[in-house]
Structures are given as C-alpha cells and as structure tokens.
Amino acid sequence: MHKLRVLFVFVVLFALSSQTFAIGTSNRFAVDVDLLLVGATIVKMNAEREVIENGAIAIRDGKLYMVGTRNIVTRNSRAKRVIDATGKVIIPGLVNTHTHVPMVLFRGISDDLDLNDWLTKFIFPAEAKNVNEQFVRAGTRLGLAEMIRGGTTTYCDMYYFEDAIADETKKAGVRGVLGETIIKFPVSDNKTPEAAIAYTERFIKKWQGDPLITPAAAPHAPYTLETETLRAIKAQSDRLKSHVVIHVAETKKERDDINKQYGKTPVEYLDSIGFLNERTIAAHSVWLTSNEIDIYKRRGVGSAHCPTSNMKLASGVAPVPEMLVKDVAVGLGTDGAASNNDLNMWEEIDLAAKLHKLTTNDPKTLPAEQAFAMATIGGARALHLDDRIGSIEAGKQADLVILDMDGLHQTPWFNVYSSLVYATKASDVRTVIINGRIVMQDRRLLTLNESAIKLEARRYRDSIVKSLNQ
Amino acid sequence: MHKLRVLFVFVVLFALSSQTFAIGTSNRFAVDVDLLLVGATIVKMNAEREVIENGAIAIRDGKLYMVGTRNIVTRNSRAKRVIDATGKVIIPGLVNTHTHVPMVLFRGISDDLDLNDWLTKFIFPAEAKNVNEQFVRAGTRLGLAEMIRGGTTTYCDMYYFEDAIADETKKAGVRGVLGETIIKFPVSDNKTPEAAIAYTERFIKKWQGDPLITPAAAPHAPYTLETETLRAIKAQSDRLKSHVVIHVAETKKERDDINKQYGKTPVEYLDSIGFLNERTIAAHSVWLTSNEIDIYKRRGVGSAHCPTSNMKLASGVAPVPEMLVKDVAVGLGTDGAASNNDLNMWEEIDLAAKLHKLTTNDPKTLPAEQAFAMATIGGARALHLDDRIGSIEAGKQADLVILDMDGLHQTPWFNVYSSLVYATKASDVRTVIINGRIVMQDRRLLTLNESAIKLEARRYRDSIVKSLNQ
Numbered sequence: 040m041h042k043l044r045v046l047f048v049f050v051v052l053f054a055l056s057s058q059t060f061a062i063g064t065s066n067r068f069a070v071d072v073d074l075l076l077v078g079a080t081i082v083k084m085n086a087e088r089e090v091i092e093n094g095a096i097a098i099r100d101g102k103l104y105m106v107g108t109r110n111i112v113t114r115n116s117r118a119k120r121v122i123d124a125t126g127k128v129i130i131p132g133l134v135n136t137h138t139h140v141p142m143v144l145f146r147g148i149s150d151d152l153d154l155n156d157w158l159t160k161f162i163f164p165a166e167a168k169n170v171n172e173q174f175v176r177a178g179t180r181l182g183l184a185e186m187i188r189g190g191t192t193t194y195c196d197m198y199y200f201e202d203a204i205a206d207e208t209k210k211a212g213v214r215g216v217l218g219e220t221i222i223k224f225p226v227s228d229n230k231t232p233e234a235a236i237a238y239t240e241r242f243i244k245k246w247q248g249d250p251l252i253t254p255a256a257a258p259h260a261p262y263t264l265e266t267e268t269l270r271a272i273k274a275q276s277d278r279l280k281s282h283v284v285i286h287v288a289e290t291k292k293e294r295d296d297i298n299k300q301y302g303k304t305p306v307e308y309l310d311s312i313g314f315l316n317e318r319t320i321a322a323h324s325v326w327l328t329s330n331e332i333d334i335y336k337r338r339g340v341g342s343a344h345c346p347t348s349n350m351k352l353a354s355g356v357a358p359v360p361e362m363l364v365k366d367v368a369v370g371l372g373t374d375g376a377a378s379n380n381d382l383n384m385w386e387e388i389d390l391a392a393k394l395h396k397l398t399t400n401d402p403k404t405l406p407a408e409q410a411f412a413m414a415t416i417g418g419a420r421a422l423h424l425d426d427r428i429g430s431i432e433a434g435k436q437a438d439l440v441i442l443d444m445d446g447l448h449q450t451p452w453f454n455v456y457s458s459l460v461y462a463t464k465a466s467d468v469r470t471v472i473i474n475g476r477i478v479m480q481d482r483r484l485l486t487l488n489e490s491a492i493k494l495e496a497r498r499y500r501d502s503i504v505k506s507l508n509q
Numbered sequence: 510m511h512k513l514r515v516l517f518v519f520v521v522l523f524a525l526s527s528q529t530f531a532i533g534t535s536n537r538f539a540v541d542v543d544l545l546l547v548g549a550t551i552v553k554m555n556a557e558r559e560v561i562e563n564g565a566i567a568i569r570d571g572k573l574y575m576v577g578t579r580n581i582v583t584r585n586s587r588a589k590r591v592i593d594a595t596g597k598v599i600i601p602g603l604v605n606t607h608t609h610v611p612m613v614l615f616r617g618i619s620d621d622l623d624l625n626d627w628l629t630k631f632i633f634p635a636e637a638k639n640v641n642e643q644f645v646r647a648g649t650r651l652g653l654a655e656m657i658r659g660g661t662t663t664y665c666d667m668y669y670f671e672d673a674i675a676d677e678t679k680k681a682g683v684r685g686v687l688g689e690t691i692i693k694f695p696v697s698d699n700k701t702p703e704a705a706i707a708y709t710e711r712f713i714k715k716w717q718g719d720p721l722i723t724p725a726a727a728p729h730a731p732y733t734l735e736t737e738t739l740r741a742i743k744a745q746s747d748r749l750k751s752h753v754v755i756h757v758a759e760t761k762k763e764r765d766d767i768n769k770q771y772g773k774t775p776v777e778y779l780d781s782i783g784f785l786n787e788r789t790i791a792a793h794s795v796w797l798t799s800n801e802i803d804i805y806k807r808r809g810v811g812s813a814h815c816p817t818s819n820m821k822l823a824s825g826v827a828p829v830p831e832m833l834v835k836d837v838a839v840g841l842g843t844d845g846a847a848s849n850n851d852l853n854m855w856e857e858i859d860l861a862a863k864l865h866k867l868t869t870n871d872p873k874t875l876p877a878e879q880a881f882a883m884a885t886i887g888g889a890r891a892l893h894l895d896d897r898i899g900s901i902e903a904g905k906q907a908d909l910v911i912l913d914m915d916g917l918h919q920t921p922w923f924n925v926y927s928s929l930v931y932a933t934k935a936s937d938v939r940t941v942i943i944n945g946r947i948v949m950q951d952r953r954l955l956t957l958n959e960s961a962i963k964l965e966a967r968r969y970r971d972s973i974v975k976s977l978n979q
Contacts, residue, residue, distance in 0.1 A: 143920075144921065146922070146923075147922055147927035147931060147932060148923050149923075149924075150876070150877055150927050150931060151862075151866075151872060151873055151874075151875075151876035151877060152872060152873060153872060153873060154872060181920065184917050185917040185918050188917055188918075189918075347863065349867075350863035350864065350866060350867045351862075351863050351866060351872065351931075352866075352872050353866040353867055353870050353872040353874075379931070380927065380928075380931035380932045381931070381932050382918070383918060386859075389856075390860070392621075392821075393817065393820035393821050394820065396621075396820060396822075396823040397819075397820045397823055397825075397826065399823070400823050400825075402621060402622060402623060402624060402627070402821065402822050402823040403621055403622060403623060404621075404823075405621075406620070406621035407620055407621060445963060447654050447655040447658055447959065447962070447963065448655050448658075448659075448851045448852070448935070450613075450616070450962075450966045450967065451614065451616060451966045451967050451969065451970035452616070452970075453616075453617045453618050453619075453970065453973075453974065454617055454620075457617035457850065458617055458850075461617060461620060461849070461850035461851070462617060462850045462851050464934065464935070464936065465918070465934070466934065466936035489917065492917070492920075493915060493917065493920050496920045497920065497921050499921065500921030500922070500923065503923075504923065
C-alpha cells in the first residue's frame with residue numbers, strides 16, 4: 040500500500056513535470072539548480088544588449104548557471120525552488136558606485152547652504168559628536184535596507200569604522216567595495232593618516248577573498264592628504280592588490296587649489312605621483328579636462344558619476360558624454376544621503392539621462408539604454424568587478440532584481456529601456472537576489488529587521504539634534 | 510423600552526466623546542462637520558508657513574472648516590467620519606500646472622531624439638492615427654489615476670476633445686483648469702482655428718461655474734497661431750472672463766523665429782497685441798529676458814515651470830530664480846508624459862530645487878520650502894486659483910494629501926520641507942481628498958477602476974504600435 044502510494048506520487052510528478060516549470064523537467068540530463076526564475080522579460084546588459092522575452096534564469100551556487108528562453112532553461116534544469124516572474128522584468132542588480140552609507144542618519148540634517156557652512160556647521164560637528172562604531176552599524180543597516188528596497192545589490196562605500204560596515208554588509212547579504220577613509224585630520228576612528236593606513240592594512244587582509252566584500256583604501260581626496268600619504272596608500276594597494284576609492288575634482292575650488300599648489304590639475308597631479316591604475320575608483324570627477332579623461336582611460340580608472348549630489352551642492356556637471364565616447368568606465372552613485380537625500384539609484388539613472396541632454400543641448404545625448412548601462416554593467420566596470428557582476432550572463436554572480444512593470448506610472452510601455460530609465464521607480468522593485476540569496480521577496484526584507492532599523496534611526500535622530508544644540 | 514435604549518446610547522456617546530476624537534466632542538457649541546483628519550503634522554503653506562504638530566482639520570461642504578491643533582479642532586467639531594492620521598503629514602494637494610493628460614498613452618513611444626524627428630516621426634503621426642474622443646477619455650482616466658496616486662489634486666491641461674477630458678475629470682473628482690487646444694493646423698477634433706474657437710465657446714459656457722472644472726482656451730503657442738487668431742482668443746476670454754493657457758518661449762528656436770517674424774521676443778510680442786493678463790497661464794517660459802519677466806509680473810501672468818520636460822527635450826532652463834525674486838507666480842508642471850515620462854510632481858519639486866542650484870552655482874538657490882511652495886500655493890497662484898486652493902487655510906476648498914513619512918528612504922527626518930522635497934516620493938502618498946471627497950484612501954483609488962484603466966491602456970499601446978508600423 041505504501042509502495043503503491045509512492046509510485047502514484049512519482050507518476051503524478053512525472054506527468055506534471057513535462058507540463059509545468061514548478062516541478063522541473065523530465066530531461067534526465069537536466070542539472071540540479073538552487074533557484075529558477077521563470078517567465079520574465081530579461082534585460083541582460085551583455086555586450087549585445089540582448090532582451091529575452093518569456094525567459095528563465097537558473098541559479099546554482101550563487102551564480103548564474105543558465106540564462107535563456109523559458110523553454111530551454113526549464114527543460115535543462117531541475118530546481119529546488121521556483122519563482123514565477125511572468126509579466127515582470129529582471130535586470131542585473133543595480134550598482135551604486137559612490138556612497139557614505141552611515142550618513143543616511145544625517146539625511147536632511149541641513150540643506151540648501153553654502154558648502155562650507157553645511158560642512159562646518161552641520162556635517163563635521165554632527166560627525167564629531169555622534170559617529171562611533173554603533174552609529175556606523177545602525178546607519179549601515181538603514182542604508183542597506185533602503186538600497187535593497189531600491190534594487191541596489193552592490194555599493195561602493197567610503198566612511199569610518201569600515202570594518203563594522205563590512206560586517207553589517209555581509210550579514211545583510213549585500214555586495215560592497217568598502218573603503219576605509221584616510222584623511223589628514225583626526226576623525227572618529229583614526230586620529231592620523233598613519234593609523235588609518237594601519238587600520239586599512241588589517242581591514243584589507245581580513246576581508247580579501249570574501250565572496251561579498253571587496254575591502255579597499257579610501258584616501259579622501261588629493262586636497263585632504265599629503266603627497267607622501269597618497270604614495271604610501273598606493274604602495275599598500277600595489278602590495279595587497281586592493282582597490283582604492285578617492286574623491287577627485289568634485290568642486291572648482293578643489294581643482295583651482297590643487298592647480299595652485301602643485302601646478303597641475305587634480306588628475307594630472309595624481310597621475311604624476313603614479314597614483315592611478317586599474318583598481319582606482321574616482322568619485323565625482325566633475326572638473327576634468329579632456330587630457331584628464333584621457334588619463335582615466337589610459338590608467339583604467341573607474342569613475343563614479345553622482346548627478347544628484349553634484350546638483351544639490353552646486354558642484355557642477357561631470358563631462359560624462361566625453362568619458363563615455365572615450366570608453367572610460369563610468370558608473371552612477373548617490374553619494375551620501377546627507378547630500379542627496381536618499382540612496383535611490385533609479386533617480387540617478389533618470390537624472391543622468393536628462394542632465395546631459397541639457398548640458399549638451401542635445402536630446403540624443405545619453406539615451407535610455409546607455410544611462411541604464413551606467414547603473415549596471417558600467418557601474419560594475421567602474422568598480423573593476425565586471426568579470427563578476429553587472430550583467431545577466433552565465434558564470435557571473437547571481438545579483439538580480441525582479442521588477443513590477445504594471446504600475447500606473449509605467450503603463451503603457453513601448454520600450455523596456457525607456458520604461459526602466461524614465462518611468463520605473465525604486466518602489467517598483469519586488470524581489471532582490473544577491474549572490475544567489477533572496478534578500479527581499481515580494482517587498483519583504485529577509486535579511487534585515489526594517490522596523491527595528493527605523494526605530495533605532497529615529498533614536499539617533501533625537502540624539503543628533505540634541506548634540507547640535509549643545 | 511425604546512426610549513431607555515436611546516438614552517443609554519446617548520449616555521455612552523457622551524462618555525466617549527470627552528475621551529476620544531472618534532465620536533466628536535462634548536462641546537454643545539461644536540459644529541457638525543463631514544470629515545475630521547486628526548493627529549498629523551499639517552504643512553499649511555499659508556503666508557506664515559505654519560506647520561502644526563498633532564493637528565486636525567475639519568471639512569464641511571467640501572471646504573476646510575477648521576484647521577488647528579488637535580485639541581481645539583476636535584473640541585469644536587462633531588464629525589460624521591474621522592481619519593486618524595497620527596504620524597502622517599498632511600499637505601495641500603499638489604498642483605500640476607502643465608500637462609497634456611491623454612498623452613500618457615504615448616508614454617515612452619520614443620525618446621532621445623531630435624525634437625523635430627520626435628514630433629514628426631512619432632508624436633504627430635501617432636496622434637493623427639489614434640486620437641479620438643474614446644482615446645482621450647482612456648488616456649485621461651489613466652493620467653488621472655496616476656496623478657491621484659501621486660497626490661496631485663489640481664492639474665492644468667491642454668489637449669483635444671477637452672470637453673471629454675472635463676467630463677472624465679469631474680467623474681474622477683479631480684480639479685482641473687482645462688484648455689481646448691487652438692492651433693493653425695487641422696487636428697483630431699477641430700480642423701480650423703475658427704472651429705476650435707467655436708468649440709471653446711461652447712466648452713467654456715458649459716463648464717463655467719463648475720466646482721471642479723475651470724474651462725479655458727488653449728492657444729498652442731505664438732508660433733503656431735496667427736496674430737489675428739490670438740487676438741480673437743483674447744477677446745473671447747475677456748468676454749467670458751475665462752482662463753487662457755499657452756506655451757511660451759519653450760525653445761531657443763521659437764524665441765529666434767518669433768524675433769525674426771515680429772521684431773520682438775515672444776512675451777514682448779504677446780504683450781504688444783494685448784494678449785497677457787491675470788488669467789493667462791504661460792507654460793515653459795524658458796527663453797525669457799528680464800524685461801519679459803517684468804511683463805509677466807506687470808500683467809499678472811502665471812508661469813508653469815516644467816524642469817523634467819525641458820531637460821529631456823534639451824529645451825533649456827527657465828529663469829525661475831529671477832521670476833521668484835520678482836514675485837511672478839511660478840508653478841511646477843510635468844508636461845505630457847510623452848516628454849517626461851510620467852506625471853510625478855514629487856520629481857518635479859526635487860528636480861527644480863536641484864536644477865537651479867546648479868545653474869546659479871549656488872546651493873542656497875531654491876531652498877526646499879520654496880520649491881515645495883511652487884508645487885502648492887505657487888502653482889495655485891500660477892493657475893489664478895489661489896483664493897480657493899494651494900494652502901490649508903479655513904475657507905479654502907478641501908484639497909488635501911495625507912503622506913506616509915516612515916519609509917526607509919524618509920528615515921530619519923529632521924525638517925519637514927527637506928523631507929518633502931528631497932526624500933518623499935509619489936509612492937508615499939496614502940490618502941487624497943479633493944473638494945472634500947476622498948478619491949484615494951490607503952492607496953486604493955475610489956473614483957477610478959485601476960485594473961480596467963491599465964487593461965485599456967495596454968490595448969491602446971498595441972494599436973498605437975500597429976498604427977505606426979503601417
């Protein structure tokens with residue numbers, strides 16, 4: 040009787056298996072996979088910019104095992120778990136190439152001020168009085184939760200206590216290029232650049248090789264560090280083969296000051312001391328000459344374009360169209376939420392596409408597909424991780440976002456890139472997968488406690504306000 | 510027995526009334542009201558820019574009857590219905606000062622093209638082959654649904670079959686200044702400007718005095734109409750005391766062409782023929798001289814600033830800071846979704862605040878409060894409706910939006926205007942009230958059938974694609 044029942048179940052399973060994806064396949068050569076996503080429009084962002092209608096993606100061991108039409112992928116894989124994504128669009132996880140994640144706790148602490156007033160009256164005192172490891176952990180959790188909700192799967196950070204940021208990032212299951220800040224002033228965690236370099240050494244050695252975390256040094260900027268310190272950081276990075284994240288030419292003042300001090304523009308100066316290479320990530324890069332763009336290309340520097348922050352702080356407009364023509368790797372970044380005021384990559388994509396049309400007086404500049412590329416494969420290139428992320432291609436890590444595409448604001452849609460860039464919002468992100476792990480499903484965060492995070496953030500808000508009034 | 514029961518009910522009511530707002534008040538001088546909103550932070554947008562913590566709003570006969578602290582309002586009113594808005598923020602309904610609402614059906618039909626190609630290869634053929642009264646009704650319903658979801662309670666429109674748009678707008682319970690397009694080419698509804706003027710006459714007479722609909726003439730632009738036609742439209746508007754909506758100086762080419770033809774810049778030309786007055790609404794107004802801004806102020810013209818559309822089409826940047834310094838009434842508009850690609854006022858507010866910081870090289874330009882004003886009381890002024898809408902003040906129409914303020918992307922918040930402008934999204938809009946009627950409650954549309962609207966829009970999409978391939 041028992042045997043008969045088992046046999047019956049097998050017969051039913053076999054019968055179903057040829058009909059429905061939910062069970063897998065009758066193909067005896069099919070491969071076992073961990074997760075199968077079926078039915079969506081897949082925007083691959085590979086070199087050919089393929090878009091697969093009614094596609095499927097098989098994920099195994101955290102990687103994209105198979106990507107193709109639904110028929111082929113489901114016939115050749117047997118999944119433990121299936122997500123039906125019919126009517127949805129699947130994109131590579133978004134890459135936020137520049138932020139200071141714990142600064143979400145300073146979101147809107149002050150706005151609309153001269154840069155100097157903003158920094159010296161609000162940001163610096165607020166940091167001096169509030170930033171410690173616990174603060175950084177709370178801010179990181181808040182920022183990670185916001186980023187996951189908006190479909191960001193990889194981010195590049197520069198802040199203090201970066202080891203704690205790495206710890207929180209790994210726990211949340213998010214991918215990060217995380218740089219410990221090195222600056223010539225005493226800051227919350229390290230009181231001298233030498234101490235910061237020593238911290239960075241331990242930090243990089245601890246995290247190198249981690250599947251999610253790429254540890255980095257983050258020298259603050261050419262104008263906030265001595266030449267010798269920059270050389271020491273470069274030597275360390277060469278020795279450890281580690282990434283370096285740095286602010287470059289964010290403001291005209293910085294460009295002019297460096298020019299006055301060194302007789303060179305910022306990128307020329309950095310290049311003259313041998314600082315730039317194919318592991319450098321240069322944020323902002325607003326005030327660049329054509330020659331400096333050529334240097335970026337020649338040295339393999341990745342650039343993080345932050346249109347919102349650059350507009351809000353009136354820094355200027357980075358020469359992104361020229362960088363793209365010259366094939367410099369350009370990604371998009373939110374910058375810290377204190378100057379944005381959120382970590383929403385969708386707004387960066389939309390804004391980048393429109394901003395450069397305005398500054399070039401040409402509506403053909405930065406078409407939707409190219410703008411979307413900056414947030415995915417372009418961002419991956421800028422972070423020097425494009426061999427692992429940034430597109431939906433077999434062999435890459437499974438960093439994926441499933442999008443709702445039936446919001447009123449998205450209806451109707453004619454072209455998928457147009458809809459992604461000009462109509463889709465962070466609130467359309469439904470499910471997020473990083474390294475094969477589902478970190479948000481149907482808008483529910485699975486690796487972070489949203490209500491606890493908000494409660495904690497509001498408590499920090501109160502103590503920040505109190506600290507500034509003292 | 511019956512009397513005893515009635516008495517019992519009254520005793521219970523009386524006992525409760527002193528404890529909880531839900532029943533009303535024990536004050537025998539209290540006034541009966543239709544709806545009471547309690548517990549929210551109220552951003553009034555009155556001249557003093559008052560913000561009331563733990564406030565309440567009593568609505569009676571479609572109007573704001575009482576606005577104040579929770580204690581005072583609840584003590585003095587007895588409501589049929591109460592909405593607990595504790596922890597929420599209530600703002601005046603947003604005012605979208607420029608759109609072509611049925612064009613949502615052309616959302617993303619093509620992008621990133623030269624203006625001429627975009628118009629002649631896509632927009633004009635798509636309109637010629639698809640626009641009829643049914644199309645306009647379907648598009649209007651879709652656009653209205655999207656606008657309500659985003660907290661827009663009043664919009665200013667310019668399209669064809671405007672009588673059908675007015676009918677759909679009134680049915681959905683939305684407020685509109687709706688202008689029938691008059692242009693020198695044959696269009697979907699009227700084949701000559703004379704026919705359009707006659708249509709406008711009937712249209713205005715039919716709708717004037719309606720509590721929601723302000724009918725208007727919408728001469729397309731100085732460059733698409735003869736001087737005599739503009740004069741006839743002005744004479745009609747003077748006779749009927751009706752609004753006039755017009756595009757002005759959107760592109761440099763238009764400015765130069767008008768200058769060549771008439772020896773005057775567009776606003777100077779319009780003023781020279783006596784066209785401008787305190788019922789004129791001028792969209793875009795990008796290429797204005799200081800003198801033209803002075804003319805706007807002198808004539809009482811309202812201006813509709815459309816930052817997204819002007820960037821996407823590379824039209825330029827309107828001189829908004831100078832207009833505001835000169836106290837010209839400036840509102841914000843999305844323009845049609847074909848050049849945006851949505852009807853999201855939150856993005857216009859955020860973008861306006863940032864765009865003018867960039868163009869003036871000054872992060873103090875257009876601070877959050879001023880940007881938010883452009884979307885509320887400023888927009889009401891630009892539409893010449895500020896005696897009735899745009900702020901939360903007793904006596905005005907009850908056009909209100911209740912916002913969630915606890916999204917991750919809004920957490921924490923320090924200043925309400927900063928959060929509204931730089932962090933809050935359309936998806937944070939929870940409940941929308943227009944003219945005292947709840948049109949969306951807890952994100953559910955009450956006056957429109959969302960799924961039917963989407964289905965219909967997708968059907969139109971298919972037929973638009975087919976029509977363009979013919």
